[in-house]
Amino acid sequence: MGEVPAIRLDRLGKRFRVSQREPGLRAALRALFVRTHVEIDAVCELSFEVPQGQRVGLLGPNGAGKTTTLKMLAGLLHPTSGRAQVLGHEPARRSHELLRSIALVMGQKRQLSWDLPALDTYELNRVVFDVERSVHQLRLTELVELLELGEVVRKPVRTLSLGERMKCELVAALLHGPRVLFLDEPTIGMDVAMQLALRDFVREHNRRTGATVVLTSHYMEDVAALCERILVIDGGRLRFDGSIEALVRRTRPLRRVSVRADALPTDDELRALGQVVEREPPRMALDVAPERVPEAVARLLALPGSHDLAVADAPLEEVMRELFAMRAPEDEAGAEPSSRGSDA
């Protein structure tokens, strides 16, 4: 018998009904009597499966449905249609067995008691999640050491810096040893050093414990550095499922070849090889079809004083911009609110 998947979504959908009105006093008064609602499909027929132990990144622009998906997986939101399963459980039922096996870290939400030291919340979680004292102590020591928290866990949470607080939140989420870890924008507002530290930690945690990690982030670098698999969601629909390399190749198949040389050829001279996208002598870069890369490399290496030749994929931010810019017409329908006025 095969292992139950960490996550299985079957045509999952979530529709929100939100009231809407124009700005201004007149509209406010009118809204007292006639309310206009719009229905928004935040998530639409989403289907995918994640085996246990995988690190998956959910990518998408603002309002794409990433966080809504995550909240349905954590049992906070009830789906409007379709089915979600996490470790074989239906999350919306919030069975205690499932809640003991998952954790959700929200970059903008805190679970630690604001005016008490983090240790107080950790102790509460130990009891609530039914973790043996010795196991708890072992994990706590390990996490505090790994995240270099030291005495920070003994100070009232309100006195901590954002980075320290996020680390303490992460400890709180991991102390019960969750088998599936949902991270929603965990690095939001952090400086670069802190982001790197957090990524290293999550990767190491996944390697050591085999926990499944599902991450959403606005920072492409987070996702690229951490996740072996990418799910691109836009307009509530799945647009891509695969590795980051495959995503880049599919969206921007051209490779970017750059070089520095004493004399650069003109755009016309290179037209047969590819398109020049940057020209700042002594450096230039051109986008080249993969099969023509050897030819381009040979040609550029032969330039007088040629050095620093590099072949790379297009920058990830550019790839994503391009991906979201080329929406299919049926996705547009899903992304836009379907306006249906109704009376309150």
Place this chain on the structure above:
Amino acid sequence: MSTLRHHLAVVAAMARLGMAEAVAYRVSLLIWIVTSIFPLISLVLWRALAEDGPIGDYDQGDFDSYFVAAFLVRQLVASWVVWDLDRSVRNGDLSVLLLRPVSPVLHHVIINVSVLPLRLALAAPIGLAVLLATGGMQVLDDPTLWLLVPPVLALAWLLNFTVQLSVGCLAFWLTKAAPLFDLWLGAFLVLSGYAVPTSLFPAGLSEVARVLPFHAVLGFPVELMVGRLSWSEALVGLGLQAGWLVIIGAVAAVLWRRGLRAYGAFGA
């Protein structure tokens, strides 16, 4: 049995956290208590009015006992779940509780109850000082009736809690639900016996007020504690409390269950 032990451990751990928070917020708690001395103000007014002779079946000493008891009972049946729930549904903080393998309702019950000892410790000296100033208190002299006091107070607390829970649940659908609780509070101030003992109400109104849930939360426990009720009256009151609790508890349960389906988990 280990499950039972686990549940007890959870209750104890949450109570410890609730008490730790209460101690952290002790000054605001004291201020809240001081601002709820309304019955002690009623005491001064009614005492002055009763100077020339009893009003109804209350003389000056009766008013002293009644209003000090009302002040203390109000402290003992207090909870604030309506404000907590209203805020946490609107800003999404409820999500944190929903991720723990403990019912968020139980969480609120324990956190609210765990503050009661500290609340009483801060309020009792105020009540005592008033009694010393006014010259003592009459209390229930039938020791067997005292047995009813703990369950009556527990039911009064639960009743207040479930009303607050029901109103707080409306936050799942409304932008702000807590102001609706002011409607309950307004009726409570008049009809519970908080400002005037309900037995002093005009005939007709008195009988109606005494079967309403407001009286079950405050007036009834107070009258029991100051020895104004017979066994049969006490049992009727207890039955009314239980009946209201079943009705309001059922409403709260339905609203809570449906509310979770409508919960938007915003703010994250």
